[in-house]
Amino acid sequence: MLDAAPHSFDRLPDAPGVGYKARHFTGLTEDPGPVAWLEVHAENYMGEGGRPLAQLRHLAALFPVSAHGVGLSIGGETPLDREHLARLRRLCDWLKPASFSEHLAWSTHGSAFLNDLLPLPYTPDTLSRVADHVSELQDALGRRMLLENPSTYLAFDESTMSETDFLFQVTRRTGCGLLLDVNNVFVSATNLGTDPRGYLKDFPLELVGELHLGGHDEDEDGHGAPLLIDSHGREVADPVWALYSEVIAEAGPLPTLIEWDNQVPDWPTLRSEAERAAAALAFA
Amino acid sequence: MTQAEFTAALLDPARPAPEGLSSPGGGAPGKRFDVYRNNVVVSLMEALAAGFPAVAALMGGRFKPMSAAYARAHPPDSPLMTRYGRRMPEFLADEPELSDLARLELALRDSYHAPxxxxxxxxxxxxxxxxxxxxxxxxxxxxxxxxxxxxxxxxxxxxxxxxxxxxxxxxxxxxxxxxxxxxxxxxxxxxxxxxxxxxxxxxxxxxxxxxxxxxxxxxxxxxxxxxxxxxxxxxxxxxx
Missing domain, CATH: 3.90.930 (Outer Surface Protein A; domain 3)
Structure with missing residues (x-):
């Protein structure tokens, strides 16, 4: 029996982690393999009690936890939802996660929450807004956050900055760190017809506190061009593993998350993805 | 283009994609914008299917179109998806049995997350x-x-x-x-x-x-x- 005494971890290890799903509770606690930390979607743990909080309390004593917000709408045109900021604060106060991250995206407009990570143009105006929102969040949580690069399917005519420059400028203005999703880099580059290695060359790797790896689906747009969908519903694709190896060769080992949110596999399948990341990290 | 225009087009499949978006080859965004449309509506439909399993089982093939219509008419008003679907009983008012079953499923969900x-x-x-x-x-x-x-x-x-x-x-x-x-x-x-x-x-x-x-x-x-x-x-x- 593992010791369930509560203790806190102040950082994520430079090792594989997985996005936590309740069906993996037993596998994780009995046979974690190389999985050394967990990531949870913050919004799933904002109830007042019951199984989700009890499981998280148990797991947080065993593993460092990364709280990953999916609902704050940092890229939104409208002000941040104060109630939601307070909920995030409450979660971080009791969970004391080793890391907190959110997305360069928007998901709320007016009173509608759209449950997807939607894209924004990169301009001086959107940069100011995103930087203000990141600062507001960091002030509310009393901690530094990591901001994640999005996956995109289309381009905005009004963009005047590259995504890498935009992210770098946000870190300059706010002091936040970055979460680099390597699958998103590959998905966006394929969808926009750009070079993922060029993107990574421009990415400020020294500011990265965590990496994400996930699976995508392959499709075509109406003009016969490849269209990759960031589905998190299968194994990480080989070209993404190749980019991942290049990133950690350059940046050194980093906490690396396997994300598999849809068509969630059995524990051994997910663990074998983590084993593949562990093998790559051993060479970094 | 504003996020209001983007949102309106996401929730209404009859509208064209908003101005100012393009494909890498310069073509109209078409199917690329549809990826977002699909993500939004399908993720909400999946949340409703998970939240109302008994209503879904009794409705059978009618649940999918009903849940798509609900998602477009009543997108969530909070990022807490665990609370999504509060208006399902009134949405199903024409089928009082299903409406009350939805009420029961909301009560079960509230109970699950209660202190x-x-x-x-x-x-x-x-x-x-x-x-x-x-x-x-x-x-x-x-x-x-x-x-x-x-x-x-x-x-x-x-x-x-x-x-x-x-x-x-x-x-x-x-x-x-x-x-x-x-x-x-x-x-x-x-x-x-x-x-x-x-x-x-x-x-x-x-x-x-x-x-x-x-x-x-x-x-x-x-x-x-x-x-x-x-x-x-x-x-x-x-x-x-």
Whole structure:
């Protein structure tokens, strides 16, 4: 029996982690393999009690936890939802996660929450807004956050900055760190017809506190061009593993998350993805 | 292009994609914008299917189009997807049986996320002399819910998700409790719903009087036994 005494971890290890799903509770606690930390979607743990909080309390004593917000709408045109900021604060106060991250995206407009990570143009105006929102969040949580690069399917005519420059400028203005999703880099580059290695060359790797790896689906747009969908519903694709190896060769080992949110596999399948990341990290 | 325009186009498939978006080859965004449309509506439909499994099972093939229409008409008003679907009962108002089943499924979901509370030790209650027992105030657990329906909602729920016999042809009052982490619906005997709701502001004896007012054959012992067995009671205070 593992010791369930509560203790806190102040950082994520430079090792594989997985996005936590309740069906993996037993596998994780009995046979974690190389999985050394967990990531949870913050919004799933904002109830007042019951199984989700009890499981998280148990797991947080065993593993460092990364709280990953999916609902704050940092890229939104409208002000941040104060109630939601307070909920995030409450979660971080009791969970004391080793890391907190959110997305360069928007998901709320007016009173509608759209449950997807939607894209924004990169301009001086959107940069100011995103930087203000990141600062507001960091002030509310009393901690530094990591901001994640999005996956995109289309381009905005009004963009005047590259995504890498935009992210770098946000870190300059706010002091936040970055979460680099390597699958998103590959998905966006394929969808926009750009070079993922060029993107990574421009990415400020020294500011990265965590990496994400996930699976995508392959499709075509109406003009016969490849269209990759960031589905998190299968194994990480080989070209993404190749980019991942290049990133950690350059940046050194980093906490690396396997994300598999849809068509969630059995524990051994997910663990074998983590084993593949562990093998790559051993060479970094 | 504003996020208001982007949002309107996401939720209305009849609208064209917003101006100012393009494909890498310069073509219209078309299918690329549809990826976002699809992500939004499908993710909301999946959340509704997960939140209303019994309604989905009873509706069969009609659930998907209904849930897509609900998602477009009532997108979530909060990032807490665990709360999504509050307006389903009114959305299904034309099918009162399904509407009440949706109410039950919302009650079960609320119960699942409600605060934890240790159950009352039955000994405290059974050891009191009868006259003192009737003066106590009982507190129900935060995960407890009571609902009444003109339809056999608890039986429909059980049959939809676990199989079993045909639901009876009568209404049901239902107690939702959460003994551990999994909420369960229980069909209540006559008067019991009135009794449980009365506990909110009445002593045991006053609650019994109200219950007997609606059902002369109200069975206090059976009702208390059910509540004690399922963790529906958390506390008792003696009044003078």
């Amino acid at each position: 934890d509370a240790p159950a009352l030790d039955p000994a405290g209650l059974t050891e009191l002399p009868p006259d003192e027992l009737m003066k106590v105030r009982l507190a129900t657990a935060p995960a407890t819910r009571v609902l009444r329906s003109r339809w056999p909602v608890a039986s429909l729920w059980t049959r939809a998700l676990r199989g079993g016999s045909e639901a009876p042809d009568r209404g049901e009052a239902v107690l939702v409790t959460r003994p551990g982490f999994d909420p369960e619906p229980h069909v209540l005997p006559p008067g019991a719903a009135t009794f449980i709701l009365a506990l909110e502001d009445a002593t045991l004896s006053d609650a019994v009087v109200r219950a007997e007012g609606t059902a002369p054959d109200f069975d206090l012992t059976a009702t208390l036994a059910l509540m004690l067995r399922t963790g529906a009671l958390t506390d008792m205070t003696e009044t003078t």
